[in-house]
Amino acid sequence: MAKSLRIIPEKCTGCMQCELACSWVQTGMFQPSRSLIRVNIFDEQASYAPYTCFQCDEAWCMTACPVNAISIDADTGAKVVGDANCVGCGLCTIACPFGTVFYNPDTQKAFKCDLCDGNPACAVACPTGAIEYTESESADWLGGWAEKVNESYLTSIEGGNAA
């Protein structure tokens, strides 16, 4: 069974420690604009949601890449950008349905979460336990979550509650 990142948005306070930890790993500085995990703040709902690459089973970034620069790490299952092959075309950044593959203007390469070789800094840094790195049947729990949301939406339409 592979480990995967899980986000528990109810526990998130919006403190950005995950962004700081990630940017530290990426750049050796505190530079949230280079973080691969981003905290979305929905102020009026008092809701904070960190999101990053969840290493989809069906990884569109890999499918889209014209030079096969994205490969699967054998140990962690992470989809990893190989800098040597990446030509910086940016197709993966467009293909990702979650917007979690980024383009780095300094290196002119794509960059995305590689699970920090199995010890994700964001999960370590989170002071509230809102980011966990745990065993799961599939790394692709977000897909299942989206299906659930979709189901409840369909149910609400059938129940006549659609907005």
Add this chain to the structure above:
Amino acid sequence: MTHGWAGHILRVDLSRGKATKEPLRLDWAEEYIGGRGLAARYLYEEMDPSADALGPDNKLILATGPLTGTNASCGARYMVVTKGPLTGAITTSNSGGHWGPELKFAGYDMVIVEGRADRPCYLLVDDDRVEIRDAAGVWGKVVSETEDAIRDETGMPELRVAGIGPAGENLVRFACIVNDKHRAAGRSGVGAVMGSKNLKAIAVRGNQGVRVARPRDYMSAIWSYHEHLAESPGRQGLTELGTAPTVDLVNTFGGLPTRNFTAGQFEGTEAINGESIKDNWLIANKACFACNIACGRVTQVSPNADKYMVNMHPRNWKVAGEGPEYENLWSLGADCGVDDMDAIVMANYLCNDLGMDPISMGATLATAMEMYERGLLNDEQTGMALRFGDGKALVAMTEATGFREGFGDELAEGSKRMTDKFEHPEYFMGVKGQEFPAYDPRGFQGMGVAYATCNRGACHLRAWTPGIETSGEYDPHGTDGKSVWVAEEQNRTTAHDATGICMFTTAGAPLDDLIPVLSAATGVDYTMDDFVHIGERIWNIERLWNLKAGLTAADDTLPKRLMEEAHKEGPSAGVTVDLDAMLPDYYAARGWTADGQPTREKLMELGLA
């Protein structure tokens, strides 16, 4: 290459419409750390302290510290340093949220705003691109709408915005600068200074990073600092209940100023304490940038609050807001005798969105209420009955003050000027023109000397004595040892304020933990002694500034009520503040003369002469 410090300042001359990027004075940065200290150094160098606080010659500095923008919990803070329109003294008003770190990421340690624009403008900072833009589209808007409007207008959803609401535009003397909609540099009227410059907001986006000098040392220091913070009961209490449990603590000791300091205990505390908020109003905790505490309370008004609906802004009352914190629960609650949380929450939201300090707002209204109850103000003057405990008067007057409508125009001048105008200065409860916060020095004697000597007027954050005074170590009503402790604590908190780290971390992690973090970040080897010495240096330069501004030892005083009238009931009954006993000890502890002037020897020792 600088570490910790970004290495540059942004100077904006609004009179000439010019913005320039300058190198930071690194020698000053080492000697004053940053934030409050570094900004005070610049202000001391550059500005005539006798200038009009609301005139073009006042300078407005927004300054971060070397740890702002790092992951050190909570490296969110920036300090607004300027001449305060409420006090005429140097003011140092601190805020968290996300704006300060964003300024660092844009590559600046501080912004110095000079002059006065000839029409409303706002500043857009996008790394090296700096524009002074026309604010016609946002002038007049409340704080939350200003932020949204600037993001829409520029098409930059990631902008962080610090700005003023109608209160700042209308030069309410206790207007705030509010960033991220709910975080405020709250006290002494820094928002009015911004308003007087016709500057609506400073919107920032930064894409650069903050470096640390010794990464390995830094990270190991951070882990131990964060671990101690996580484990401490002080931190856990703030996470669980925010600042509101202080209501019960302070009330128990008879130190909760009630109805304009006419009583030391409030009968309605059960309605306004931490549990009450948690059970009835709280939706979520909210953290500032890099904060491992998350004391912020996101709340929602209850359906019952409809009775307090105000005219200006119906949309906003349906959604969540932030607070109230302890201070606001007191000022809008106990001090006005109000125990209806719906009214307090509503007035608190109004203060946030109009951009004004709820402490001074509540305290000034409480003074007006006492004068009204005593028949010294009448309905014709006030436009409505101002009785203690009236939630409707609280909400209506809060709105009126932000817009300077009716009697709100008098309240907007602050308690000192209002009581002077109506010829009863004895009802002003504050120091140097600034209203007291939520601790009655007759319950906590040490707060008396802390208030009287604070450089920015009455303030609880420079030396907060209730902690040690209730620990059993000191007699809360006695004067012994208080002056020395206050002087030392002022030095510690002042240096702390210079780092860019939130004061609340000291409720959990020991100060010793922070020194190695600061050293590893900046590459300057600070010891605890250096740190406290820097705090003393900053305190003294602020004092020198105030003396040049015309303040004297006569301003280090308290209202007669605190020194002559004791409470008749409760744990603090019979106690008055013996400032005459404490003040000489304080001056001596500071190495100042008997009339409060820093001696030449002291200034030499601090590198100020």
